[in-house]
Amino acid sequence: MIIGTSIISEKGQVTIPKEIREKLGIVQGDRLIFDLKDDLIVIKKSGTINLSEILNRQKPWKKSSVKFQRELREEWD
Secondary structure (H helix, E strand, O other), X not given: OOOOOOOOOOOOOOOOOHHHHHHHOOOOOOOEEEEEEOOEEEEEEXXXXXXXXXXXXXXXXXXOHXXXXXXXXXXHO
């Protein structure tokens, strides 16, 4: 396990420790995803998130597609 510390700058910026950047292959210009889980911040490289993670965060669909289409039509009438 690699543990590093950093200080938040006046602008809210944080430097990711060099050893962690190298281990994850993070370089200047890479996009990161910040995910808040209770009091824990999870930081991921943008390319590491997958569709199933996104779908699992969504609330379950509670309407039938027919009912949804009917409601849409009513809105446009």
